[in-house]
Amino acid sequence: MNFKQNFINGKWVPSHTSNKRDIMNPFNQEIIAQATESDETDTRYAIAAAREAFDKGEWSRTSATERSKKLHTIASFIERDNEELAQLETLDTGKTLDESRGDMEDIAGVFRYYAELADKHGGEVIDSPIPNTISKVVYEPVGVCGQITPWNYPLLQASWKIAPALAAGNTLIMKPSEITPLTTVKVFELMEEAGLPNGVVNLVLGKGNTVGAELSSNQEVDLISFTGGINTGKKIMQSASSNVKKLALELGGKNPNIIFADADLDIAVDQALHAVYFHAGQICSAGTRIIVEEKIHDSFVEPLVERVKNITLGSGFESSTQMGPLISKEHLHKVIQYVENGKKEGAVIAVGGKQPDAPELKDGFFYLPTVLTNCTSDMSVVQNEGFGPVITIETFTSEQEAVQLANDSIYGLSGGVWTKDIAKAERCVAKMRMGTVWMNDYNVYFPHAPWGGFKQSGIGRELGKAGLEEYQEAKHVFQNLRPKALNWF
Numbered sequence: 001m002n003f004k005q006n007f008i009n010g011k012w013v014p015s016h017t018s019n020k021r022d023i024m025n026p027f028n029q030e031i032i033a034q035a036t037e038s039d040e041t042d043t044r045y046a047i048a049a050a051r052e053a054f055d056k057g058e059w060s061r062t063s064a065t066e067r068s069k070k071l072h073t074i075a076s077f078i079e080r081d082n083e084e085l086a087q088l089e090t091l092d093t094g095k096t097l098d099e100s101r102g103d104m105e106d107i108a109g110v111f112r113y114y115a116e117l118a119d120k121h122g123g124e125v126i127d128s129p130i131p132n133t134i135s136k137v138v139y140e141p142v143g144v145c146g147q148i149t150p151w152n153y154p155l156l157q158a159s160w161k162i163a164p165a166l167a168a169g170n171t172l173i174m175k176p177s178e179i180t181p182l183t184t185v186k187v188f189e190l191m192e193e194a195g196l197p198n199g200v201v202n203l204v205l206g207k208g209n210t211v212g213a214e215l216s217s218n219q220e221v222d223l224i225s226f227t228g229g230i231n232t233g234k235k236i237m238q239s240a241s242s243n244v245k246k247l248a249l250e251l252g253g254k255n256p257n258i259i260f261a262d263a264d265l266d267i268a269v270d271q272a273l274h275a276v277y278f279h280a281g282q283i284c285s286a287g288t289r290i291i292v293e294e295k296i297h298d299s300f301v302e303p304l305v306e307r308v309k310n311i312t313l314g315s316g317f318e319s320s321t322q323m324g325p326l327i328s329k330e331h332l333h334k335v336i337q338y339v340e341n342g343k344k345e346g347a348v349i350a351v352g353g354k355q356p357d358a359p360e361l362k363d364g365f366f367y368l369p370t371v372l373t374n375c376t377s378d379m380s381v382v383q384n385e386g387f388g389p390v391i392t393i394e395t396f397t398s399e400q401e402a403v404q405l406a407n408d409s410i411y412g413l414s415g416g417v418w419t420k421d422i423a424k425a426e427r428c429v430a431k432m433r434m435g436t437v438w439m440n441d442y443n444v445y446f447p448h449a450p451w452g453g454f455k456q457s458g459i460g461r462e463l464g465k466a467g468l469e470e471y472q473e474a475k476h477v478f479q480n481l482r483p484k485a486l487n488w489f
């Protein structure tokens with residue numbers, strides 16, 4: 001059996017615990033690998049290695065040009081092994097191979113983007129208000145960074161953290177989700193091949209309440225960057241107060257998709273499907289909360305439901321498959337319960353609402369793509385992140401009501417507006433309290449633009465220049481060219 005280990009101080013090592021975890025294919029529950037199951041002690045070894053490497057300065061004080069070259073090398077290895085990585089991601093998550101291939105292209109692009117930015121953000125000269133002085137800002141790495149990622153986009157979310165951290169000169173300890181570590185392990189092999197100094201990148205495999213908790217509370221860690229659920233984010237925020245760590249949180253979303261009557265309905269329906277059923281709705285930014293203008297409710301919902309009926313479920317490796325399984329038995333049960341709660345509250349199942357009957361899907365964690373109508377803002381299915389293939393439909397009668405509904409949420413990750421009236425779209429966008437808003441599109445993201453949430457969807461930004469700045473400290477350096485005594489005391 002393929003056995004995955006920790007990467008600490010430049011060496012592949014098992015946990016001192018000797019515990020192992022089975023890694024499962026969610027399509028058929030086959031065990032595809034085993035991973036070492038680490039604890040707090042393993043995590044402290046990795047933190048010590050990252051601390052020593054940072055203080056030694058072989059990476060943190062090397063030139064940004066050198067760091068840029070290494071990031072380009074890692075990107076080229078990811079491009080070279082793109083297909084192997086995509087297959088591993090599909091095996092581990094169940095998402096379709098086309099989705100995984102798209103992720104791998106994005107991931108190489110993230111490394112390329114930060115390789116390009118690494119040597120273009122060194123600092124700036126300030127126009128000092130005091131004569132005969134020089135004032136400048138230099139950007140320095142934060143130090144030792146703990147990074148924790150979820151299971152839905154395992155390597156993509158890891159790349160959003162690893163690439164900017166390295167570009168800025170930090171050292172890091174990565175903890176991938178214990179459910180889906182395989183592609184992250186592979187990229188650590190590629191970083192080893194690229195020849196980073198020992199201790200710069202460290203990988204610890206294990207659970208959140210051991211490895212993740214140690215990373216968040218340990219006083220030798222200067223920054224913690226977390227992507228995952230809101231409740232875990234709150235715990236991490238508390239632990240991070242131990243030494244006032246810098247904190248970056250990318251949390252969940254319950255993302256509105258507003259459809260005005262004057263939208264191009266064919267495109268809006270098509271994109272509403274794409275906004276949700278990609279990766280079976282297990283996307284932080286899935287547009288699961290559809291808010292449609294009342295007078296077009298039927299002409300929008302009927303074609304939507306017809307198309308949902310035709311979505312093909314299956315193995316991510318089959319080219320005919322449009323939607324794979326959910327990640328685990330536990331998660332499947334959460335989605336089942338989420339829909340049951342909606343039914344009790346008065347939501348009506350227009351399509352789906354159960355597991356499929358097809359015998360060939362019986363070993364996988366499948367749930368049918370589902371549309372719930374008759375939904376209102378006070379229902380738990382509208383307010384909570386279901387993280388499954390479930391759309392809720394609400395209606396509105398005025399622009400003001402559409403925006404008010406869209407903002408009626410503890411979340412503020414992303415949202416969309418569909419209308420041909422651009423002035424109306426701009427008015428809505430200006431009032432929507434979300435980190436990303438799409439006009440006549442949905443779920444678009446790329447390395448150049450910042451990603452993150454308003455409200456309880458998070459703190460800080462990944463991607464773009466802001467994503468690099470999360471990993472930098474700004475230092476003001478002031479020099480007096482003609483110092484003189486002040487004779488104040």
Ligand SMILES: NC(=O)c1ccc[n+]([C@@H]2O[C@H](COP(=O)([O-])OP(=O)(O)OC[C@H]3O[C@@H](n4cnc5c(N)ncnc54)[C@H](O)[C@@H]3O)[C@@H](O)[C@H]2O)c1
Pocket residue numbers: 148149150151152153157175176177178206207208209211212213216227228229230232233235236250251252253283284285385387413452453457458
């Ligand atoms: N905002 C974004 O960009 C974004 C992107 C992807 C996923 N997400 C969110 O992630 C969630 C789904 O992922 P999940 O189920 O893996 O989330 P999760 O919070 O259960 O786990 C995420 C990671 O945190 C670790 N963890 C768990 N408990 C911990 C603790 N006490 N201390 C430290 N680490 C701990 C887990 O082991 C895992 O590695 C959804 O809410 C989704 O919206 C957000």
Ligand SMILES: C[N+](C)(C)CC=O
Pocket residue numbers: 152153156282283284285445
């Ligand atoms: C951030 N994103 C959209 C890539 C994945 C969210 O789950």
